[in-house]
Amino acid sequence: MNYFRTAILLAALTALFMAIGYLIGGGTGAMIALVVAAATNLFAYWNSDRMVLSTYGAHEVDRHAAPELVAMVAELAHRAGLPMPRVFVMDNPQPNAFATGRNPQNAAVAVTTGLLQSLSREELAGVIAHELAHVKHHDTLLMTITATIAGAISMLAQFGFFFGGHRNTNNSGPGAIASILIMILGPLAAMLVQMAISRTREYAADNLGARIAGQPMWLASALVRIEGAAHRIPNIEAENNPATAHIFIVNPLSGRGMDNLFTTHPSTENRIAALQQLARELGRSDSMSQVDIEPDYPPHSPWNRPPASRGPWG
Template identity: 55%
Template sequence: MNHLKTFVLLAALTALFMGLGYLIGGTTGMLIALVFAGGMNLFSYWNADKIVLRMYRAVPVDESHPEPLIRNYVADIVQMSADAGLPRPQIAIIPTEQPNAFATGRNPENAAVCATEGLLRALTREEIRGVMAHELAHVKNRDTLTMTVTATVAGAISALANFGLFFGGGGDRDRPGGMIGTIAMALLAPMAAALVQMAISRGREYEADRVGAEIAGDPQALASALQKIEGWSKRIENPTAEHNPASAQLFIINPLSGQGADNLFSTHPNTANRVKALMELAGRMGGRRPTLTATPAAPRAPSTGVPTTPRGPWG
């Protein structure tokens, strides 16, 4: 079923890509876009995860890291992966102060889970476990292929739309709508791509919350983490995500600041609704319902063991 969803999604994004090519260059532009989209889809299937990891300058870490905070982070992911019946994923850290995390990879055998430096500093160990269990749930549910490929292809659609906006004018009679059609498609294509992303992301986040809470055995910790991450994501900018808004859907909480149109269509469900669902799950699991603060705790002081200018195998 996930492979079918991925196929349908890629077909929709390819159609958007071809439509934009048609308005920019007429029939020739559509054919060029079709060939390019086919090659991009194939390339994205095998390499989208590497593209995303390189984009965010992700640095791999393991149990040999000198910082105890990092060793605990790795050990918890390894243990939860085994408990969930998953192969051990690649484990990485992203050099940004905004607390957040994501998973990527075309299947569980080629998955990577990443937390930001800010996440490791801002949350308790139990909350970090809850967040990373959510990311492992995406791996277990095989969401990562669809999410990663969507981020890559939707980013290409936005780039082509911008190209059409600035260079699509002229008097070519083979281009329907002329400059007006080009401008319309250049404005509407990114919005349509965002709607596709929104449609596939919200349900996946709720399901990953549920499965992740079961993997970690602590819905309350994940609920608390979501509140803290949302609070800090509005105060601390993630520059890479701001420059590549199509990748925002990968993260557990929307990393965009919301200062511009990039945040017009949110790919994430309302955090309060996610917290409510998790607390109801905690009640069914027999757990105590702690009071969750709406204001996130201040991040802990930076740890000298967390790399600040990382260089890893992805870039």
């Protein structure tokens, strides 16, 4: 059902883009919009991962620079049936993480120094498993496409406002009022569809990630910590590039001003409730207090270490 809903929403986003093109330039405008969408998505397909990693100043680490972190990613990737992704660290005090890449063979997982310093091994495993679930579901490519189309819709709507606010001799093209409505409602509709797609994929990644890690409440506990810190510790790069906020596990925007008026993430409370339900289905403890104070360690966990060992990895 999640995949079907995502496909419907993505089709709606594409249809909206072409509809705005049609309103501005008729059939020719719709075709031009389709060509522009194809071109921008092709560019994003090959370059989006490098662009976003560069935006956040992420640097790649290996087994020599961060042995425990890379070993954890490798173990979880193996459990998920995925190729080993590249591992990146961002020098950022806000605990957060994201995955990127056009496919599992070219994937990357990036975590902030704040995440490494504030989470236990179990919580970190939950976060990384969540990001690997995005890779396995090909969400990294999907979210790039939706963000690209949404951005193109905003650009096209502004173009229609500045150049389509009059009618020619054939009485074609939008009038001034219609142009204003296109400029306002077009990007708003695109944002709502993008939000719906993002939220759908976050729930799916939470579910699969919890199964990969083996304990849903590890991720639940991590979400609580990250959510609380995100409101206290600003992520300057994310504030300067709010269009990339949807790629993080928790909304990195501080919530000041209009940042959180339309959030691309489900509420943390709802995500935790879903993880608690999954924990009950899997026969695991669903108690947040046990996770925060005394995590339920599996006896054969390769990253088993007491919570007193919190701190930088590697």
